[in-house]
């Protein structure tokens with residue numbers, strides 16, 4: 001049976017750190033979960049060797065480690081995310097008094113091609129980092145971790161309605177940020 | 188007739204919960220008449236796709 005090449009694992013490391021940072025925004029915590037992920041990978045190296053896409057497999061382990069960590073932290077009240085990260089300002093700026101778009105969304109040019117562009121992913125990452133922590137975290141649980149809304153509410157200790165509101169704001173914010181910084185509809 | 192603000196809320200929630208028939212009809216009616224919201228709807232689809240590809244792309 002072949003051992004994991006340490007260099008190969010290292011090759012995945014920076015990628016995993018970037019991914020963990022998006023969710024945790026704390027270099028030390030990100031370092032910890034990635035370390036645990038790599039250890040877990042080494043412990044089940046037979047499985048690692050059998051992967052057609054080791055990176056996807058590693059990200060799968062990492063997701064579970066991140067969820068475990070967030071769960072643990074949710075139980076420690078002092079680490080709870082502050083209530084009232086107020087993003088109503090954004091919604092107020094996007095819509096007029098009468099509920100119509102202040103500035104209706106324009107068409108995005110060839111969005112599919114953007115997915116193949118490394119620079120697009122940098123912008124996407126930055127747009128995520130610009131969101132308030134609680135908002136970004138809920139969005140990532142939903143879209144990257146593919147958790148159900150019920151699970152997310154539970155983890156974050158918020159009501160279902162609040163969860164929908166937060167996810168909606170996240171999408172509005174992300175859309176706006178990509179619109180201005182990538183699709184070139186700067187105003 | 189729902190406005191854009193409400194319509195975008197429903198569009199977004201359609202990604203998070205089952206939408207009632209009444210809500211679906213309200214959205215369709217609005218979308219027929221509103222280009223801004225049609226663009227928004229397409230962009231929401233793109234956002235989900237992009238977010239779910241992120242682990243492979245970073």
Ligand SMILES: [Zn+2]
Nearest residue numbers: 190191221224
């Ligand atoms: Zn509209």
